[in-house]
Amino acid sequence: MTKLSAFTQLYLRISIATGYLVFGLDRLGVLGKNGEKNVSWGDWEHFIKYASEVMSFLPHSLINLFAVIATVAEILFGTLLLLGKWTRAAAYGSALLALLYAISMGISYGITSPLAYSVFTLSAASLLLAQQSYYNWSLDALNK
Known part of the structure; x- marks a missing residue:
């Protein structure tokens, strides 16, 4: 692997990870309250309004469940990718989550x-x- 390839792979991993972490943590209020600068939702209530629009084709009873699953997945994939732990599995999970x-x-x-x-x-x-x-x-590289 060339130095540029190694850097590119790291850059890609960190970019995907931070994107997931920012969105996952935003809806939990970690980044600030709704209406503050650089905050999209700021709490679960505002996020669920958006999630209900995005998943408007689903039965309403499933929306909260899928929103929880998506949030857990985003924070999990973001953390794993940032650390480089189980990177391949996290990247495949990320691909599926983003596609859905x-x-x-x-x-x-x-x-x-x-x-x-x-x-x-x-x-x-x-x-x-x-x-x-x-x-x-x-961390994957340390385990080899």
Whole structure:
């Protein structure tokens, strides 16, 4: 692996990880309250309103459950990718989560929405990360 490839893989891993952590922690209020600068939701209540729109095609009884699953997955994948632990599995999980989100956005808002927010790109980038043969600067590398 070249130095540039090693850096690129690390950059991709950290970029995906921080994106998931920011969104996951935002809805739990860790980044601040709703309405504050750089805060999208700020609490679960505001996030659920958005989640209800994105998953409007599902029975209402499933929305909170899927929102919890997505939040746990985002924080879990973000943490694992940041640490470089079980990187391949976390990257595959990230790819699937982003793809499901993109499809949900497409159904609820039209295909332009997931394209404009690069959600398919996130899914593809996660698949690319999963295909790496070695993860430099990671806990996975320490275990080899």
